[in-house]
Amino acid sequence: MALALVAFFALRIGHHARNWPGEEPMAPWMTVGYIARDLGLDPREIDRIAGLPTPEEAGRPQTLEEIATARGVPVEEIFHAVEAAVRELRPPPGDDHR
Numbered sequence: 001m002a003l004a005l006v007a008f009f010a011l012r013i014g015h016h017a018r019n020w021p022g023e024e025p026m027a028p029w030m031t032v033g034y035i036a037r038d039l040g041l042d043p044r045e046i047d048r049i050a051g052l053p054t055p056e057e058a059g060r061p062q063t064l065e066e067i068a069t070a071r072g073v074p075v076e077e078i079f080h081a082v083e084a085a086v087r088e089l090r091p092p093p094g095d096d097h098r
Helices: 002-020 030-037 043-050 063-073 075-089
Strands: none
Touching: 002 043, 030 043, 043 075, 063 075
């Protein structure tokens, strides 16, 4: 019985791991650090390229919404800056411009 339970949970874990989305859509509540970890990138490089404040400059990690509010811009503008930085740091497969 115990072996059957272990096998059941092992299969469930394997199934969830295979279907884990990895790259979830950007949301206002996310921080650059959260996004960077999800994508396997350096968060300070995203901050630098996107022109965003680092947690050290801001005093703590800020959400994308907090950054947008502080700048008086729509959060979509911050999304675009982060997306452009991600594209620069991680060009599409087959792109030899690096």
